[in-house]
Amino acid sequence: MSCEPWQCAEVSSTKKANPIQKPEVAVAMIKKAQRPILIVGSNATDRWMEGKQLIDFLIDFAKASKVPVLATAHMVGEFLKRGYEPAGFMSAMDIGNRLVDYEWKGLDGKGHPDLALFVGIPFYMEGLILTGLMHFAPDLKTMTLDNMYHPHASWSFPNATLEEWASNLKVMTSKFEGGQ
């Protein structure tokens, strides 16, 4: 799996995301986080793996891990259609803007997230939000669960095939109590 930015011109400069070589590493970091949040973008219904849509893998993961889900764009409706109620929904820019404000107390009003997981926002848009967080929320850790390497995150999976991606998501789900 390659750790080159998925879009070739999206070169990092001074910092580069740590590659997640095994899904278990991502699981360990999510378990370590006190207040993680999973931000799911519009590609969640555009990407298909093993006959299922990405959103279906993410619902399994969210149910298993209990990580609250924030749906961007119109994805809330897609979650609801599948019987899963996300913890919140707002635009991708709005959640980025809230994450750079340490006074924002999260979707439940109990505290600012310490780990933001991103998946399924168009690559260039997600990359820009990640740069915003890298610069203006340096204490926040960010991770991407896409199959595209995002250099501006704190941690990112390398570029991967759809099969590898599906496998990673399933392994992650299985490592949480609710996914066994």
Add this chain to the structure above:
Amino acid sequence: MTTKNVHIKIDEMKTATSLVKNLEVSVGKVIDDSWNEPMGPTPKPSMSTLRDWDLKLLNRYKPFYMPDCDLCCLCTFGKCDLTAGKRGACGLDMAAQSSRIVLLACCIGAATHTAHSRHMIHHLIEKYGRRYPLDIGGMNIKVEAPITRLVTGIRPQTLGDLEEVLEYAEEQITQAVAVAHTGQEGNNLDFESKAFHVGMVDHVGMEIGDIAQVSTLGMPKAEPEAPLVSLGIGSVDISKPVIMCIGHNVIPSVGIIDYMKDNNVADKMEVVGLCCTAHDITRYYNRGRIIGPISWQLRFIRGGFADVIVLDEQCVRTDVTDEARKTHTPVIAASEKNCMGFRNRTEDDTDEIVSDLVTGKVAGVLILDPEKVGEVAVRVAQKVAPVRKKLKNLPELDQIISQAKTCRQCNICRRNCPQDLKIPEALKAASEGDITRLTDLYEYCIGCGRCEEACPIKLNIHSYIIKAGEKFMTEESNYCRAGRGAVQDVEIRNVGSPIVLGEIPGILAVVGCSNYPKGGKDVYDICREFANRRYIVVTSGCAAMTAGSYKNAEGKTLYEEFPGGFEAGGVLNTGSCVSNSHIAGAAIKVANIFAKRSLRGNYEEIADYIYNRLGAVGLAWGAYSQKAAAIAAGFWRLGIPVLVGPHGSKYRRMLLGREDKPEDWEVYDARTGDKVNVGPAPEHLFQTVETPQEAMVSIAKLCIRPNDTWKGRSIKLSHYVDLHKRYYGTMPQDLHLFVRTLADVPMTLKDEFNKILEAKNWKENVIPDPTLLPRMVRKMKE
């Protein structure tokens, strides 16, 4: 106009006592007091004049920066790493650097429009004289230049009057560019304020350019029923010689059309345009054709349809020369801004230039005289067409199949595609004889050609996509309404009240370029949705073309389906890039004509009026350019929110409100001086939306304004809830922020609203006479 230049020149004069030779007397200005509107507080504002107003907006809509680069490389102290709070050698931090880039983008955009107008006005004055009267709508338009009146305090009446306006705009742009020098401004909000300033000036630059060309070139003068014009290469008779003009400045195209008419060959040739020049060609010449937006340049050049390509300025592909050479198409560059490396042949003998282009001795020429451009383009097209029509320019299908077999499936094409198109899969299918996957890409490809640049074995991928989609391309024949120009005063009178009171739910301006995330159909769908909902839908530029590129079930384009008036359910194309000024102009005219607010040099009051009362929102679904940035900045300062599609995130800075912070949403009630919380209306000033579904919901929400009457608010909330339920599958969770009294609640949705209002502990509020300006309060409480 309040001032006039007087210039007296005497070559020789004999009197009884003296002989005078070469005497020149200039009287700078003579005051003309025929305009009885009193001058407002801010004529010709400098960069800091409206800073307080900007800061009111910027403190409500704080910038969210997404730097594309961690470094600053603008001076030799650098490169400086500005990551995560570090400052550079000059002391600048990343927020200021990011806003500096925003300012630079806006300066480039404003300079481009203003330089375009300067060139055009200079040319038109030379041709028609300084005293040529401005007329953009006859008796239907008394407020001929609302932005210019508002910003400069000048009421231009003749072409010559526009020069003083230009001087003001040029000075402000120069001052603003200077701000970006190392060691000038250091605060991000001050950079932002200056970006707003340049945006405002950009609208002045656009306005005077368009009113000059409308007045002199016989373009539609604020006509709701401006003619329908042909759109698409399928509407072009390609058996005739075809001249294709690309860019924005119509003057060389006018030279071509005039020459054709003067020499009785107009019906024997085709003049077509790409990008905004296309709009202005069809505004000038009813047989002109629009063949597409900016992003389709490669498509049409490689298709080989053009027998001559004429380039003017802005958004022209800089590799046109190389591309045209492949199809043996002569090129004429017609703008100083865009010489393309060609030799300047302006002073050369026309026969010689024609001969050089026809024989292929030179691939292209630079000609800076539009009349000569006209003659050369027509004569060359006539001569080369018979030979060129026999050429095959796109690869044959068997060639595509055989070349696709050499594809290594390395994925580099996809990784360089801004749209992340699945090109490798399409090539694999092609290698097996199935080109339908390539055909599928045709609609989604934005024509940048980056796939080919990246391909390690130099496959002509874009040409394969064009060939696979050739049938769609050559059969495309639709209609766009010719750019109508301004909105009539009477139209403003008719809709002013329902707009301000909220009964027309909003004005949606769908504008800008064509860097769309998934083809252009979204633009059509969004326009149609809101026209059906009785919003006023205004279009311009490439978005206006795209909106006309699809048909409904009855085979009608948007412009055939909906009226072209500024009215509920109207879809009106104002015209080219510079015609965007009429959209801002219409908003300003509502304040002036309907609400009787004085315009002259009275920017802050008018912006405050528009911001609090006029439910207008701009959508630049495919914005890509610096000009689009400047146009947006002009709308921001007027308090009009702008949405961009996903690629618009690359402008790298949003202006976002926080609906979860009630303290951000207080206004003064002008009747009492009380501070009233009006909720997040509008919630954002500049926002990227990710999908067309999100765009539709956001548009409906962003049209809500503090001044809405209960009836208007109820209508707006109905649309917001309806779209939200349709696309998000649930009720909005923020309705309590927009309900002031129970009368605001739509009748049919009472039960659903009540549940949310109860859950959110909603309390009734007053509907104020809203203003952000303490000086507008009529009776301030002690």
